[in-house]
Amino acid sequence: MNWIILIVAGLFEVGFASCLGKVRETSGSEMYWWFAGFIVSLTVSMGLLLKATQTLPIGTAYAVWTGIGAVGTVLVGILVFKDPVTFWRIFFITTLILSIAGLKAVSSH
Template identity: 45%
Template sequence: MAWLYLILGGIFEVGFTTCMRYTEGFKNIPWTLAFIICIGLSMFFLEVAARTIPLGTAYAVWTGIGALGTVAIGMIWFGEPSTLIRIMFALGIVACIVGLKLTSGH
């Protein structure tokens, strides 16, 4: 169950980074509220997962999911470059996440 919480935390990390793009210096209230909610839920799920998963592993996987998801959102929704090398590096993040999961002992 801890890994599910960690994945949810990573998804909400993608949510808060995406919302941050629209906050307009935290003047856009709906997007700012969405940002605050997402960051709160992201941290909550990370904390719950880290009760069981080693903290270093949990944090690395959480940031990896957030980074990977944010890169994907940037490529898909915001027209950021989606070159082969960027995709290969993103897949490298996936490989690192899987490696940490397989070696965590949980």
């Protein structure tokens, strides 16, 4: 169950990073709405990470959480913000995904 909580926490990390990107691109009241989304996503993500680390090793949980956030944020950048897709970006995202799976596989919990 805590792995599911950790995955959801990572998805909220993608949310706060994406909202931060939108804050940078907007102005006026729209910027404040994106900033509110950033604060909510950040709070939920940190709270769920805290909950997950009650039973998962902190090093593994943090690495998985940041990995999910990094991979998700790159994918959102590519799909939503039209960031460039290059061989090396895909290569390193793939190695990051494999590393996350490896950490889960060798975790004792």
